[in-house]
Amino acid sequence: MIDKTPGKVHDAxxxxxxxxxxxxxxxxxxxxxxxxDLYKHKVIITFDSQDFFKYGQIERQYEKLYEVGEIERCIIVGIPYPSVEWRNRYFSPNGDKHKQFVQFVATDFINWVDKNFATLRTGTARLLFGESLAGSMAYSVALQYPTTFSQAAAFSPFVDDAFIEKFEAQPMLINLNLYHTIGLEEEDFTTIMGNQADFLTPNRAxxxxxxxxxxEYEYVxxxxxxxxxxxxxxxxxxLQYYFE
Known part of the structure; x- marks a missing residue:
């Protein structure tokens, strides 16, 4: 049974x-x-969802925007990561479970969302959202299913040559509306795995x-x-960029 108590984060x-x-x-x-349930809602899909709630406070930011009439009705759904190792296997474009997990998001997961909540079921009513490897995950799903998910935003995604080649191979890239950010201090930093990394250079590529x-593409x-x-x-x- 799905708990539909409003104003709180639920697990399922x-x-x-x-x-x-x-x-x-x-x-x-x-x-x-x-x-x-009387109103149809757009859907914000977050990867690393526990971080979006805890550190990003995405639900509070949404409520503030909605209260002053600057955003449409949305629900926020997401997939958390149980461990760093899991994240590398499922969210990373080079992970051994990544391809199957992209398919899971585009079938079982979104079907579960639409079955249980009052949602608008079009690509332009859904936003895939993630940071770092979770940002790469958001882009991977959009690239594989550009009509089901036509909007994706990524903070500082992991990018390599093989990932850029996936964009080059997508003939329906024109269907997508992408938002892309990177930090200027990401040219040399230590990842949560303890490795030195340069995200700035490949993100610029x-x-x-x-x-x-x-x-449609916004780069910051x-x-x-x-x-x-x-x-x-x-x-x-x-949120305002996509749902104002």
């Missing part, structure tokens, strides 16, 4: 039917304070490619590093 589970991914995954969802394509270089202190202030801007 969704079971995969994807071949080779016979697992049950933890999910989270937030129904706004004025939620009612991705920007160079996407800027010449026909898709921000002061700051690969941390929520940098990303959090940009959440309201992105």
């Amino acid at each position: 589970t969704v079971t995969s039917t994807v071949s080779g991914l016979d697992e049950t995954f933890e999910v989270q969802y937030y129904l706004p304070k004025n939620y009612s 991705l920007n160079d490619y996407l800027s010449g394509e026909g898709c 270089e921000m002061d700051g590093g690969h941390i929520w202190k940098t990303w959090k202030p940009e959440i309201s801007t992105i």
